Amino acid sequence: MTGGGTRRFERLRQTLFGRRYWSKYRFTAGNEVRLFRSGEGFFASLIERIDAAGKDVVLETYIFCNDSAGQAVSAALLRAADRGVRVRVITDGIGTARLALFNDWPTRGVEHRIYNPHLFGRFGFSRTHRKLAVVDDQVAWCGGINIVDDYENDGVRLPYRRWDFAVELQGPVVADVREAFEVQWHRIRFGHRPVESLQPDFALKDDTSPSAPARGRNRSTDLRGAGEPAVAFVARDNLINRRAIEKAYLTAIGQARAEVLLANPYFMPGRKLRRALTFAARRGVDVKLIIGRKEFAALDYAVPFLYRSLLKAGVKIAEYEKTMLHGKVAVVDSNWGTVGSSNLDALSLMLNNEANVVLVMDPQIDALREAILTAFDESRRIDLAHYEARPAGERLLNWLAYNTYRVVMKLLTVGGYD
Incomplete structure (x- = not known):
């Protein structure tokens, strides 16, 4: 890294790891990260580890389907429970239907x-x-x-694999993922009581171990060197981490000097994030944005309303239609990246429980960057002149769809969405 690059990284490191984020998330060094670009590798890794589990398996997901993937994961969970492993699963009440395969879980020891x-x-x-x-x-x-x-997507066979990502983690960051699950597990039972009163069961976690979270100390001491790879688990909830994921994006984009690559299926962020992207483009940063389409028609009409200000600032926008774009990923200056569940819309940024992993100086960032650039090249570019020449009826429809979305989201977020 050049001298200027080192100084920029140090400024980014101080901003990301400084005291203002103590209650939000922590960065740790000494982790191993493995990037998966599809469910195929992810499910193989997950099932292999579940089959080798000796004491404890926890899983939280929005969607659990009764298809080939869901049946394979469920079978692995049941095998683990049969040999005495404690298995716990959280699913969402709307994202996941009441599946027949769940019927075997309680009788076989899977807690749900x-x-x-x-x-x-x-x-x-x-x-x-x-x-x-x-x-x-x-x-x-x-x-x-x-x-x-x-x-699979709602009974429709996709032409290519869903474009999506996950990371496998080993090292100190695992304790933070586990803690987030424990808080959620007890929150479902007790509701939104103070976190300290939930008393989650950490019996299987040794808080005195070197990998345990270090409470109340400066997170920058976790790095042991400015150029060392670091990982943070960033969870968003409606208690103390209401804007943690949004702030992680804002900080990284605000520090960008050369490149911002962002891919997301539901791009309806508030003004702060849109301003961060336009300001970055205006100061000469190469900003590329990939947006998914053809899942929710209302968003397909609403999102283009945002294009004008972004395009005029120099943001390069492309719409991905090769298959379903479901990945929520970003890379900034080739030394910061994120993979997670958070869309860039009002629901994910202000209402839903979400979780992202932020990588700094990690080798996997290069693979993530390559995947985003490849998808950008495979997408349909939005040209400003062509965009401005849209028929009046289409422009009106975009305006109506966007403002309807904005009003509804303001109601649901009690005025929080801007």
Whole structure:
């Protein structure tokens, strides 16, 4: 890294790891990260680890389908429970149907809790949209991949594998993933009580071990060197981490000097994130944005309303239509990256329980960057002149769809969405 690059990284490191984020997330060094670009590798890794589990398996997902992927994962969970491993699963009440395969779980020892079983439940409108797993406190997973076949989407066969990502983690960060699950497990039972009163069961985690979270000390001491790879698990909830994921994006984009690559299926962020992207483009940063389409028609009409200000600032926008784009990923300056469950819309940034992993100086960032650039090249570019020449009826439809979305989201977020 050049001298200027080192100084920029040090400024980014100080901003990311400084005191202002103590209650949000921590960075740790000494982790191993493995990137998966599809469910195929992710499910193989997860099932292999579950089959080797000796004491504890936890899994949290928005969607658990009764298809080939779901049946394979369920079978692995049952095998683990049969040999005496404690197995716990959280699914979302709207994202996951009441599946027949769940009937065997309680009789075989798999503990199952449902987050917010109804559309408006004890946790309001929020969902658990996270995709997490931990086995024996040694290996964790986080990303955007649900327990669903790569080619299936609401009964329709996709032409190519769903474009999605997850990471397998080993090292100190695993303790943070496990803690997030424990808090959620007890929150479902007790509701939104103070975190300290939940008293989650950490019996399987040794808090005196070198990998345990270091409470109350400066997170920058975890790095042991400015150029050393670091990983942070960033969870979003409606308690103390309401804007943690959004702030992680804002900080990285605000520090960008050369490149911002961002891919997301539901791009409806508030003004702060849109401004961060336009400001970055105006100061000469190469900003490339990939947006998914053809899943929710309302968003297909609403999202283009945002294109004008972004394009005029120099942001390069492309719409991905090769298959279903489900990945929620970003890379900044080739030394910061994120993989997770959080869309860039009001629901993910302000209502749902979400989880991302942030990587700094990790070797896997290069592979993630390559995947995003390849997808950008395979996408349909949005040209400003062509965009401005849209028929009046289409422009009106975009305006109506966007403002309808904005009003609804303001109501659901009690005015928080801007």
